[in-house]
Every structure is written in C-alpha cells, then in structure tokens.
Amino acid sequence: MWRKAVLVALLAFGMGFLYQTDPELPARVLNYVSQSLPHLEITASSEPHPQALEETIARAWQSLISAPARRWQRVAVGVNACVDVVVSGVGLLQALALEPGSGRDHEVLHSKEDLKEAFVHYMGKGAAAERFFSDKEVFQRIARAAAEYPGAQVRQNLKGKELYVGGNAALIGQKLASNPQLSVLLCGPVGPKLHEMLDEQIVVPPESLQENDEFHLILEYKSGEQWGPSQAPQANRFILSHDLSNGEMSALETFIASLEEFQPDLVVLSGLHMMEGMGRDLWEERLQEAVVAISEVKNEVPVHLELASMTDQDYMNRILHQVMPIVNSIGLNEQELLFLTQSGGGPHADVTSWNGVPDVGRVSDILLWVLENHGRSSPQSEADLTRIHFHTLAYHIMATVDGHWANQESAVAAGARVASTQACGLQNVDISKVLLKAPLNFYSSFSEPRENLRVDPTRPVTVWHRGNVSFHLTPVLVCKHPLRTVGLGDAISAEGLMFSEITPTSEL
Numbered sequence: 001m002w003r004k005a006v007l008v009a010l011l012a013f014g015m016g017f018l019y020q021t022d023p024e025l026p027a028r029v030l031n032y033v034s035q036s037l038p039h040l041e042i043t044a045s046s047e048p049h050p051q052a053l054e055e056t057i058a059r060a061w062q063s064l065i066s067a068p069a070r071r072w073q074r075v076a077v078g079v080n081a082c083v084d085v086v087v088s089g090v091g092l093l094q095a096l097a098l099e100p101g102s103g104r105d106h107e108v109l110h111s112k113e114d115l116k117e118a119f120v121h122y123m124g125k126g127a128a129a130e131r132f133f134s135d136k137e138v139f140q141r142i143a144r145a146a147a148e149y150p151g152a153q154v155r156q157n158l159k160g161k162e163l164y165v166g167g168n169a170a171l172i173g174q175k176l177a178s179n180p181q182l183s184v185l186l187c188g189p190v191g192p193k194l195h196e197m198l199d200e201q202i203v204v205p206p207e208s209l210q211e212n213d214e215f216h217l218i219l220e221y222k223s224g225e226q227w228g229p230s231q232a233p234q235a236n237r238f239i240l241s242h243d244l245s246n247g248e249m250s251a252l253e254t255f256i257a258s259l260e261e262f263q264p265d266l267v268v269l270s271g272l273h274m275m276e277g278m279g280r281d282l283w284e285e286r287l288q289e290a291v292v293a294i295s296e297v298k299n300e301v302p303v304h305l306e307l308a309s310m311t312d313q314d315y316m317n318r319i320l321h322q323v324m325p326i327v328n329s330i331g332l333n334e335q336e337l338l339f340l341t342q343s344g345g346g347p348h349a350d351v352t353s354w355n356g357v358p359d360v361g362r363v364s365d366i367l368l369w370v371l372e373n374h375g376r377s378s379p380q381s382e383a384d385l386t387r388i389h390f391h392t393l394a395y396h397i398m399a400t401v402d403g404h405w406a407n408q409e410s411a412v413a414a415g416a417r418v419a420s421t422q423a424c425g426l427q428n429v430d431i432s433k434v435l436l437k438a439p440l441n442f443y444s445s446f447s448e449p450r451e452n453l454r455v456d457p458t459r460p461v462t463v464w465h466r467g468n469v470s471f472h473l474t475p476v477l478v479c480k481h482p483l484r485t486v487g488l489g490d491a492i493s494a495e496g497l498m499f500s501e502i503t504p505t506s507e508l
C-alpha cells in the first residue's frame with residue numbers, strides 16, 4: 001500500500017508543479033491519473049513507478065501508429081554513402097606514433113602533424129569538427145591503422161563492430177530495408193566493405209560500385225580524457241575523410257539515370273551538404289547541375305530531401321531558393337532549421353542558438369514560413385514542397401500543407417518511437433531507460449495570435465492548424481544513456497516516410 005501512497009504523492013507533486021504553469025491543467029491531469037492508476041498498480045508491483053508519463057506515451061504510440069492505406073513499393077535513395085570507422089582519437093594518434101603537443105586549427109589537413117594539432121585543438125574545447133585530409137595516400141594509411149587499431153575492437157558495448165554504414169543515403173536505405181515489402185535502390189560511392197555491410201535487400205546499380213570504400217574516421221574522446229597537456233571538457237568527436245566522391249556528389253547523375261529503370265514511387269535524396277566543403281567555385285556549378293538533375297525526376301514521383309549540417313549561409317540560401325521548391329518533402333533538425341531561417345531572413349533569424357529545448361512556438365513560425373514562402377501552401381504556387389519532418393532531441397513536428405499528405409499522426413509518432421528505441425540500441429521502448437524532456441504545454445506560435453496547446457499523454461500527438469498548414473507534434477522518450485546517435489536523424493526521417501502517404505489529388 002505504501003507504494004501507492006508514494007505514487008500518489010509523486011503525482012500530486014507533479015500536479016502542483018504543472019499548476020504553476022497552467023491553472024487549467026489539474027482537472028485534466030486528475031482525469032488522466034485516475035484512468036491510469038489501476039494499470040500502474042499492476043506494473044508497479046516491485047517498486048514505485050515514477051515513469052508513468054513515459055509509460056503512457058509509449059503505450060499510446062503502440063495503439064495509434066498504423067500503416068498508411070497505400071504503402072510505397074519501391075524507394076530509390078541517393079547519394080552519399082561511406083564507411084564510418086569509430087576509434088578512440090588518442091588511441092589512434094598513439095598508434096600512428098604521434099606525440100602529444102599543442103593544438104592548432106587547420107582548415108584542411110595535409111599531414112599527420114596537421115591532424116594531431118587540429119585534433120588537440122578541438123579536443124581541448126570539447127567541440128565537434130570535421131576536416132578534409134588532402135593527401136590520399138597518407139589518409140589511406142591512417143584509415144588502415146584505424147581499421148586495425150586494436151582499441152577499436154574493445155570499445156564498450158560495440159563488441160568489436162568498429163565499422164559502420166555511414167552517409168545519410170546509406171543509413172536511410174538501411175532503415176527502409178528493414179521493411180520486407182519494400183524494394184530499395186541505393187546509389188552512392190559503394191566500395192567492397194560497404195557493399196558487404198548493406199542489407200541484402202538493397203539493390204546497388206553496378207555503376208555505383210567502386211574499387212575503394214570512402215572511409216570516414218570518427219575519432220572519439222571521452223569527457224575528462226587527457227593526452228599530454230590537453231584535457232577534453234566534454235565527450236565529442238573529430239571526423240576526417242578524403243572523400244572526393246561524396247564531396248562532388250559524383251553519383252547524382254547515375255542516380256537520376258537509374259530511376260528510369262527502377263521506377264520508384266518515392267525518391268529520397270541527401271548529401272547536398274557534402275558539396276559545401278569543396279569550396280564555392282565547385283559548389284556553384286555543381287549545385288546548378290544538381291538542380292537540373294533533380295528536376296528530371298518525373299512529376300508524379302515525390303522527392304524527399306534530407307538536410308544535414310551546413311555552415312555557409314550563401315550555400316544554404318541557394319538550397320532554400322533553388323532546391324526546396326523542386327522537392328516535395330524535407331527532413332531536418334533544430335540546428336539546420338535555425339541556420340535555414342538565419343540564411344534566408346525568416347522569422348527568429350535573430351536567435352543565435354537554441355537554449356536547451358527549442359521553443360515550439362518559434363519552431364512552428366519557421367516551419368510555416370518555409371512552407372508559405374518556399375513551398376506550396378497556396379494552390380497558385382509553383383513550388384512542390386508540402387511536407388517538413390522536423391526532429392529535435394525532445395520532440396518532433398510534422399508540418400504538412402493540407403490536402404497533400406495523409407497518416408501524419410502515425411508518421412510523426414513512428415519517427416519518435418524510433419528515436420526513443422534506436423538511441424538506446426533497442427527494438428522496443430524500455431521505460432526505465434528513457435525520459436520525457438518535451439514541454440507538455442506550449443504555444444502554436446511565438447507571437448500573438450497564438451493557441452495554448454498541450455500534450456495529452458494518452459493521445460500523444462498534438463495537432464494545430466495555421467493557414468493551410470497542419471502541425472503534428474509528439475514528444476520523444478529521450479534515451480538517458482545513448483549508445484550511438486549517428487544516423488538517428490536518418491532513421492527518424494526514413495521511418496516517418498514509411499508511415500506517410502501522399503494523397504492522390506496532389507499527384508495530378
């Protein structure tokens with residue numbers, strides 16, 4: 001009986017807290033509490049149950065997620081693919097017989113010494129960085145050392161699997177291929193190692209196969225890790241590659257050409273961000289060619305574009321004006337959304353960084369701006385963009401122009417369920433390993449007129465409408481001790497697509 005008393009006290013405490021933020025809430029919470037108590041008593045048989053909300057949300061997802069009426073049969077994915085080699089950064093530098101020393105940033109790495117200096121520079125700050133290594137031969141020697149570095153095999157929890165499928169397109173392809181009814185085509189620079197790691201169900205056109213893999217070395221370090229005089233204030237990673245194929249999106253034309261024969265009913269494109277690193281002279285021309293290639297996809301086949309981290313505002317602005325209007329759907333996270341509005345002069349462009357969980361009202365304003373200014377929110381518009389799948393650690397939003405998409409509630413919930421399981425390395429949500437971090441009360445916009453909204457844990461997808469756009473929000477059950485978060489955004493977008501349905505009227 002004391003367990004129930006503890007539980008009630010906890011819930012009462014929770015309500016007191018909620019009351020301060022929303023005086024209307026307690027009646028509804030009480031209602032919800034009284035509905036859930038009987039079942040809590042059963043599950044809380046061995047100890048008190050402080051995770052009632054998480055449990056309710058996970059259960060509610062299970063019953064609300066349903067397959068779309070019409071599923072995709074054939075999905076073509078391109079064009080960035082590589083092999084991620086994850087190693088201890090310090091361990092690798094030691095294996096390369098490098099001595100600790102002082103740090104110094106280099107825009108491009110030309111030698112092992114440059115690598116050491118840049119690594120030490122970023123490790124001392126605990127900041128993430130990604131650099132191009134210019135010398136092909138030296139890079140390959142480092143990659144071989146990394147792949148053979150024994151420390152890579154004893155990494156905790158990874159059980160010797162130090163090589164991973166990398167690149168957004170390959171990761172999205174892998175996730176889609178977990179669906180047995182789906183035919184998946186992957187185009188990108190696929191070397192022998194990557195080919196071996198890909199799901200058998202994935203078809204790679206022969207023109208996409210290349211002799212060598214594109215290795216991306218991910219040099220990890222732990223919080224507090226020390227090497228000579230430098231110490232990492234927090235855990236992070238330093239990434240290096242000598243990846244010309246992905247940098248030039250060299251598989252793009254092959255990809256577009258292969259669509260004729262493969263006849264997909266959905267095309268997923270990623271890797272545009274890779275070109276940015278090649279410098280303006282190259283990307284100006286190459287982006288123009290990419291726009292031409294993408295426009296060649298048949299009108300009735302929807303195209304989803306997965307964005308990734310970019311740093312050049314001009315480049316982002318070009319994508320906003322030239323690429324977004326010719327795709328039907330985009331997937332992006334909070335960093336990319338903020339950079340998008342800063343680059344394109346959208347709402348809240350003055351926000352320099354999200355402080356903690358991104359404010360839902362601000363996110364909603366930016367999503368609406370993208371769809372109204374660069375999408376098809378009005379039937380008179382020439383643009384094709386009608387869907388945005390936004391993901392951040394604590395919650396996801398699916399914003400769609402009315403009349404073009406169906407099953408959004410399932411799609412956004414399915415994406416959040418994947419985020420809640422995959423980060424913990426699990427197939428199902430484990431309530432003891434996750435935490436709700438999303439606000440349960442929020443506004444539909446940052447400025448007036450705005451609606452006061454809440455998440456109902458028993459029906460955890462909140463819907464609101466602005467203009468011709470519908471928003472579907474669901475919280476994420478955030479993994480407390482994530483094993484591996486690389487590719488999480490790709491998995492979320494892939495899952496969201498699998499549960500999405502384009503309505504026939506919009507294909508006309």
Ligand SMILES: *[C@@H]1O[C@H](CO)[C@@H](O)[C@H](O)[C@H]1NC(C)=O
Nearest residue numbers: 372376377378379380467468
């Ligand atoms: C919404 O759609 C209507 C017609 O269906 C159109 O007249 C109107 O301009 C659209 N609104 C916006 C903000 O695009």
